[in-house]
Amino acid sequence: MKNLYKTTVTTHGTRNGHAKSEDGILDLKLSMPKSMGGEGGDFTNPEQLFGAGYSACFGGALVQAAKEHNIKLGEELSVSAEVKLGLTDNKELQLAVVLDCFLPGVDVETGEKIINDAHEICPYSRATRDNIDVTLNLLVDED
Numbered sequence: 001m002k003n004l005y006k007t008t009v010t011t012h013g014t015r016n017g018h019a020k021s022e023d024g025i026l027d028l029k030l031s032m033p034k035s036m037g038g039e040g041g042d043f044t045n046p047e048q049l050f051g052a053g054y055s056a057c058f059g060g061a062l063v064q065a066a067k068e069h070n071i072k073l074g075e076e077l078s079v080s081a082e083v084k085l086g087l088t089d090n091k092e093l094q095l096a097v098v099l100d101c102f103l104p105g106v107d108v109e110t111g112e113k114i115i116n117d118a119h120e121i122c123p124y125s126r127a128t129r130d131n132i133d134v135t136l137n138l139l140v141d142e143d
Contacts, residue, residue, distance in 0.1 A: 015045065036085075050095070053083035054124040061122035065114045066103075076104040085108055096133040104141050112139045 011019040015032040016039075032038020032044055059079045066073045082098040100117075103111045114138050119125045128134060 016046040019049075047085050047095075051083040051097070054083075054097060054122075055079040055081035055099065056110060057124045058063065058101070058118060058122045061118035061125070062103070062114060064121055065117035066106075068117065069110060069114060071106065071110065071114070072106065073103060076102070078102045094132065095128075096135075097128070098135040100137045100139055102139040106140075108138065108140060111140065 005013070008022045009026060010022075011017050011030065015030055015036075017030050018028070019030055020027045029043040031043035033045060034040040058081070059077060062077060062079065063073055079102075080100040082100070084096045084098075086094055086096065088094045101111075101115050102120055103114065106114065112131075115138055119134075119136060125134065128129040
């Protein structure tokens with residue numbers, strides 16, 4: 001693999017700790033959600049960080065896929081990642097993600113092609129393929 005970018009983020013104290021990137025740009029406190037037995041609070045958690053990374057990466061893949069269909073997606077494009085952490089039947093922790101993709105001005109048939117192509121392009125999608133459930137949704141304009 002030809003390296004295009006590399007970063008290191010170190011977390012101390014696990015889910016109730018602190019995460020910091022080597023360049024200091026990412027520097028934040030973590031807290032475990034109350035629903036998982038933590039104190040909650042005004043801090044982030046690994047699932048939110050994963051959702052931010054996946055939705056941003058998938059958005060870039062949507063733009064790339066749209067170019068391949070000779071379509072320019074506008075700045076109104078958005079991707080929301082709903083990240084769920086749950087237990088399997090075997091009591092193992094498991095992630096699931098729902099990606100809601102808003103592609104304004106794109107018809108349903110073309111939008112579905114773009115989203116499916118983006119799912120093949122996106123490194124997060126490839127990394128999670130056959131590991132977690134990922135649901136892709138196309139949100140359309142209701143003009």
